Amino acid sequence: MRFLAATIATSLAAYAFGFWLSVPANPETQFWQHVIGLRNAEISQVRKEDPNSPIIFFTGGSTCAFSIDPNIIEQTCGLPSFNLGLPVSAGAKFLLHQALEKCRKNDVLIVCLEPDLLAFESDFEPTTLSFGLAVMAGDQSAAVGGTSFGERLSLRQYFNLMRPGPGYTSTRIAKAAAGRGYRYEIRDIRYHGRIETSVKKPSLPLAGEGSNTTLAPSGRTLLETFQRAASKKGVTVFYAMPWLLTAESSAENNRTNNLQILSSIQSIIPTIDDGYQGVATDPLLFADSAQHLDAAGSAIRTQALAGALRSILNR
Amino acid sequence: MNFASYDFWSLLMACFIGSQLVIGLTKFFKPDTSQLTGKLCLAATGLILLGAESWLTLGAFLWVVSLSWIGVLIASAKNFDKHALKSRIAFVILLAGQLAPLLYYKYWTFLLKDCLGIAVKTPSVIIPMGLSFYTFQKIGFWIDTIKNPTSRPKLLDYLNFCAFFPQIVAGPIEKKASLLPQIETIRYKIHRANIEPALKWIVLGLAYKLIIADNIGALSGKFRIDSANAWQVWFECFAFAIRIYFDFAGYSFIAIGLGLLLGVQLTLNFRCPYWSSDLREFWRNWHITLGTWLRDYIYLPLGGRRAKWWVANTVIVFLVSGIWHGAGWGFLIWGLLHGIGVVFCGLGKPWTRFGLLRWAVTFAYTTAAWLFFFENDPQALQIKAISLCNPKAYGLGFLNNMPDVFTEISDAFTLALIFFLAIAFLAMEAYGIRKNLEPYQFSRKPAICLLLVFLTVLLAPMEESPFIYFNF
Structure with missing residues (x-):
């Protein structure tokens, strides 16, 4: 029985250590928690200064975090704007829910989710990052979309998410051995939540010809459920397709495919046509990955979006 | 019955706790039947765990167990005479019946399409879990009973031998002599020691x-x-x-x-x-119960090492091992390679x-x-x-x-x-x-x-x- 007790105690200790490693001591969680904290503080400030003004929010994966410049949106549309983009590894439900939580009636929320999240069938399981950020915010159910999707974490999910797993553990060991921390730093946070890195990768992988042309049933359900939750709150939702660095030879094909996806999304959420249909072919506009625009790229992308948004909002 | 899944442990806990309640109640009202109740609960646990996988898994299992039980009944009554035509026919029919699910779900497509070149529709992409394991185990039990007819095991003990959940779906392929005596005296409880x-x-x-x-x-x-x-x-x-x-x-x-x-x-x-x-040592230490089964029911009946054609016997055994693992030429070649290797290692110094x-x-x-x-x-x-x-x-x-x-x-x-x-x-x-x-x-x-x-x-x-x- 002593050994049984020792096994149980060791398991509990392992889960506690695993939780500490995955959440409070996770550099990625620490960074994005800081970003969220800054954004929340700035949003509070803006609401305090002008309680009646609607705010334009953007949410999505890191393509959104790097590509939308709230400054340009504010100048073009005349409304305060915030970029709430987080790593796509936080999961679609968390990305959407955390943004909607910050919205009030009459606010505008632009969803810039990566189309792959919507075009491939998925259970949208919570991830270590979404769990960590949700726990740090004091609302664990946010990891699975919280009140926006009416779900709670199951016991099995708790057990799983409190563990770092082999990938994270080996990466931490490797980075610790190399003396490297998280790839982004506090100085990479820009005005009202945009992220910008000075890292420029010389050669980036170009997206080839895609074949997705429609929403998966899970993607459709995700958007429909979210639209209902947003409508209930009086928040107007739009979809704008994020940019992906694409090979010149595949650009036309991918634009055509993306138009079809946008058409599917349009039946659920109005879409914003910025004229690019999610395809960019100039690698000089990108920073450290084929999804992350640099400052110049972000400005071009935002200007294209802002113009279309202003027309829609009649401002 | 994935031992590394939450579902397995949850279901096992539920079955065990439910069984303990039933056994407890039985002890209270009819103390002398508590062991029998325990055995019934144990059998139920095994069948529930099998059924939780799929109805096909449970159905195939019950089919094989039923036919092998008939074989055991006949063998226990010393009614198998290898010289009598009736016995031989009965043996072949029962063996074919027990092997039928294996042939149908695992080897049908390979035999007809790959070997004979006949275009066929694949019967099912799902093979009932554990089919190869428990089929071999039942056949082994039956053959052991034919060779050594003893008093007939009780049906419940036989069912528990077959359905003992730790070993149904992936072995070890337990023999009658090693597992049955333990099952006959089993009490369905946690042994604290x-x-x-x-x-x-x-x-x-x-x-x-x-x-x-x-x-x-x-x-x-x-x-x-x-x-x-x-x-x-x-x-x-x-x-x-x-x-x-x-x-x-x-x-x-x-x-x-x-x-x-x-x-x-x-x-x-x-x-x-x-x-x-060397490879002989490898096969003495890898999947030991399969090796033992192949040795006792194929290699030794063919003459084993003492036969002049022991090389062929060895290769046959490993070909059977290969095809047991999977229906495909790759598995046969794998078996052949091991057979050749074992022969080489057995040639001398x-x-x-x-x-x-x-x-x-x-x-x-x-x-x-x-x-x-x-x-x-x-x-x-x-x-x-x-x-x-x-x-x-x-x-x-x-x-x-x-x-x-x-x-x-x-x-x-x-x-x-x-x-x-x-x-x-x-x-x-x-x-x-x-x-x-x-x-x-x-x-x-x-x-x-x-x-x-x-x-x-x-x-x-x-x-x-x-x-x-x-x-x-």
């Missing part, structure tokens, strides 16, 4: 399965292997060799632990096989006196042979097999391309960590052999087990995966 040894086996099994096998399985799905690159092919074979051993051995350890909790000693199916110095060299060649041979086990694409298989034998495929350029196996560098780091731990496990096995300890005794020391608990919690993959041997 066995908790510690049982827990150690379960912890070791889960560590083998979750830390090593499942992580390699998850990563290997992302490998990009150039079939013409011998280094990459060796890497793929090595990864599979580690994965299949840790997966199957892990399962066997958990089965032993679960059996011990109920006071049943199951057969150890592995004895550090990757430290074998060891081919070299250098033990380390013998070990290295044996390990390399078994690792390379796995290629025929896992590679389903005939074209890729051919190219990879040729690469292994082609000196040009070992060029420096190919070696420099090794990192191309990984799509992301983080996968390489993860695999390095997992391989490091696998080597640590194998080193502990080697240490135990050197010190003449019981197999895996060192790995089951309390401090090691507690460390394994800690590592399992941290490093088990996020998604569940089934045991590889469920495919057999």
